[in-house]
Amino acid sequence: MKTALSLVTALFAVFSLSANEPVKVGHRGSVWGVENTRAAFANGVKRYPLIECDVRLTADSVFVISHDENTERLGGNKVIAQTPLADLKAERYTQTRGDIVYAGEISTLAEYLQQCKDAGVGCVVEMKWTPGVNNDDQSMIPALMAEIEKAGMTENVIMLTSMKKCLEAIGRDYPHVKRQFLGGAKWKDSMDWIKQQNIDVDLIWTAVQPEDVKMLHDMGLKVNVWTVDSPETAANLAEMGVDFITTNKL
Numbered sequence: 001m002k003t004a005l006s007l008v009t010a011l012f013a014v015f016s017l018s019a020n021e022p023v024k025v026g027h028r029g030s031v032w033g034v035e036n037t038r039a040a041f042a043n044g045v046k047r048y049p050l051i052e053c054d055v056r057l058t059a060d061s062v063f064v065i066s067h068d069e070n071t072e073r074l075g076g077n078k079v080i081a082q083t084p085l086a087d088l089k090a091e092r093y094t095q096t097r098g099d100i101v102y103a104g105e106i107s108t109l110a111e112y113l114q115q116c117k118d119a120g121v122g123c124v125v126e127m128k129w130t131p132g133v134n135n136d137d138q139s140m141i142p143a144l145m146a147e148i149e150k151a152g153m154t155e156n157v158i159m160l161t162s163m164k165k166c167l168e169a170i171g172r173d174y175p176h177v178k179r180q181f182l183g184g185a186k187w188k189d190s191m192d193w194i195k196q197q198n199i200d201v202d203l204i205w206t207a208v209q210p211e212d213v214k215m216l217h218d219m220g221l222k223v224n225v226w227t228v229d230s231p232e233t234a235a236n237l238a239e240m241g242v243d244f245i246t247t248n249k250l
Helices: 007-014 038-044 085-089 109-119 141-150 164-173 187-197 210-218 231-240
Strands: 023-026 050-057 063-065 093-097 100-104 122-127 157-161 178-183 200-204 223-226 244-247
Touching: 007 122, 023 038, 038 050, 038 100, 038 109, 050 109, 063 109, 063 141, 109 122, 109 141, 122 141, 141 164, 157 164, 164 178, 164 187, 178 187, 187 200, 210 223, 231 244
Parallel strands: 023 050, 023 244, 050 122, 122 157, 157 178, 178 200, 200 223, 223 244
Antiparallel strands: 050 063, 093 100
C-alpha cells in the first residue's frame, strides 16, 4: 500500500500531461461480479489502480453503493432512499455478464472504501442524486466526506459527478480533494464553468476529439473517458493522450 505518497497523487504525478499509458479505472468495480458489489470490487482491485463506484443514501442515512435509485434492475424491489440498510442487505442481486450469472448484495460505502484501502488502490466516488447530495441540497456532503476521511482515504479519492453544485461545495470546503466533472455529449456547454472551477473532467468517449484533449491539457486539466471496453478504442484514446480510461473489462 502507498504510504509516503497517496496513491491518487502518485498516479496524477506519474501520468502527467504527456503520452503515457492511461490509468485504467474499474467501472463499478469490474465486469467480474454484480456491478458495485464486493465481488466486482474484489476482482477490480486485482486489475486496476483506481476503482469507481456510485454512492447513494439509505432511509436511515447510510451511504451505500448503487448506480440506480432502485434495485429493480438487479432483481430487487427497493427504492434506496426509502429503505433502511438492513432491508437492502437482505436482498440478493443477480446479473448476467459475459454469459456468467453472478450473485451478490449491496455494499456500503464503508465496505467499498475498506476493500480499496486493503488492496492499496484509489477510489473514484461518483455522487448520484440522493438526499443531501444533489444540486438543490448539499447538506450531507460533510457526512460523506467524513466517512471517506474516517476510512483514511481522503488523499486517495477522486470525487466525481455531473452535479455542479456538489462539486463546487467540495472545491470550496475540501480544496485538497481531487474532483472530476462527469460530462456527456454536450460537455462543451460547460466549458466556462470547467475553466472557472479549474476542474478535471470525465467525458463520454464518443464526444472527445484530439483537439479537446489538447485544449484541456493546455489548461492544466486531466482527462478521464467513460466507458471504454474495446481495445481498439482504448488505443485510439491513448494516442489522443487521455489520462484515464474507465472500463468494465480492459
